[in-house]
Amino acid sequence: MASVNFPNVNIYQTGRINQTDSGNKPAPSAAAAKTVTVPAFRAYTSAVTVRTSLATKDEKKKYEELSNELDLKYRKKLEFALKSGQLLKNNSNDKSTVLDNLHKIITEERDPGLDKVNILKECLDILSNPYVITQTCEDIPPVYQRQIIGLITGLSEDPHKIAETKWELDNMHTGTCPAASIEFDLATKHTAEFFRMVEGLTSPKNEVTKTINMNNLSEKASDAIWLLNKFKTPYVMKNFDTAEVLLKPDEHAIIRARIQNHHKDAGERSIIDVLMQSTLMQIGSQQTYNSLTDKRAPNAWTQEDGGLIDFEKTYVESVVEDKNTTSVTYQIVDENGRLAGYEKDFKTIKKELLDTLDMGHNIIIGYTWPDPENDNKLAGHEITIVGYETNEKGECTFVCQDSDDELSEPVYLTESFLLPKIHHAGLPDEIASRDFKFEESWKVGLDEFQKMNKKSA
DSSP states (O other): OOBOOSSSOOOOOOOOOOOSOOOOOOOOOGGGGSOOEEOBOOOOOOOOOOOSSOOSHHHHHHHHHHHHTSOHHHHHHHHHHHHTTOTTOOOSTTOOOHHHHHHHHHHSOOOTTSOHHHHHHHHHHHHHOGGGOOOOOOOOOHHHHHHHHHHHHTSOOOHHHHHHHHHHHHTOOOOOHHHHHHHHHHHHHSHHHHHHHHHHHTSTTOOEEEEEEGGGTOSSHHHHHHHHHHTTOOEEEOSSSEEEEEEOOOTTHHHHHHHHHHHOOTTSOOHHHHHHHHHHHHHHTTSOOBTTTTBOOOOSSOOOSSSOOHHHHHHHHHHHOOSOOEEEEOEEEOTTSOEEEESSOHHHHHHHHHHHHHTTOOEEEEEEEEEGGGTTEEEEEEEEEEEEEEOTTSOEEEEEEOTTSSOSSOEEEEHHHHGGGEEEEEEOHHHHTTTOEEOOHHHHHHHHHHHHHHHHO
16 A cells, blocks of 8 residues: 655555445545636547447357367356357447457467466456456565565575565555546447457457547647647557557566466456556656566656556546546545545535436546555545445435455445545536536646646756
8 A cells, every 4th residue: 555645646556445334434524616627638438339249150150169279167258248248249440349369369479478268268357257357466486586585686696685585575565546547437338349459468469459539539630649648659640530550568568467377366356457557557657667666657647656646647548538527626635645635525526427328338536545654635536436325314425446455246336435535536428517627647647747846846
């Protein structure tokens, strides 16, 4: 767990939720009525075809060939994927279906260190229960530790440096909760695109290309190009309105993925988790993430070397997901990193969350709590709200996915417990725009960074 030591609480490090509800509900501050500026990215949506039966000879052939690779347990999971309407979804960038991409995984060459049947089974595990997606880091078996330590230390022979690196490897817990949350959202809301990415990332090239609309990033094409360049996202312009971006994990992610191919323990990240989370971290960190150390380089928006800040996370979402998301900040944090109040009252926050869920969206939120090990400064984590339940009194319990709770199932958090802890939430533009004055995310992020530099000067 890591704490945030500056006013704009944006860093999402590790630290799971304490699921014991708190009965203390702080009163909203007077600042709730003021107009504030928040980040906003433009995005697009795509139509989804949902079918539950195989309609063509090609589909039947692909389904049979998949089934022939599987034991009874996984044949049942494949059947579930079909009957639940997931297998034939085509909400991908190239309109390929989940079935198309699973068939490519099993019939086309994979990365030489990965087994195609293992990957197929992991895909079916996610289709049957996406809550298996986790950020929990895998251990490095002793047989590989010497080589891994050598990579991290640059083949140093310093015994203190070697011992320190070994301790860090043995005690590592990833800070990839923003990436894991986006991974979960992709798997559940953009299912065919998720498995198209899995197919590409597990191929010998360990990469996937994606065509994006430039106005997903900014209304001005010149600003969109500036963002792509600033984040060092490899791209080729296809025309004035669209670009093809290259998405791939860091160079060391495949090492961890290959280890997991043979040594995955219960509760650890899968092959898919490793490659997907590395790819998403790379997009947001200006291509500086290192899977071996779970660190990224500081950049123009943050001096931290851990997780992504909210602006970076929103950029990642805008590139990989076809949805319209705005990051809305609810908590006011003072210059000492402690909670000072709220931008909105809890009734308004609740309505915005429920309206978003009623539209069929998941909500990725930044969640904070005082860290007693760091003078009660706020620590942060990221989770996803996927639904809600309301009792006879109108009180809500939110259904959530937490990639760091060691559970392969949803968690349930009451509104009295959760609402006071939400630092920010990713909401659709039409809901966020009810109360906020808009300015594009990259401008807000750059302005905040420049203000922080002036204060520290």
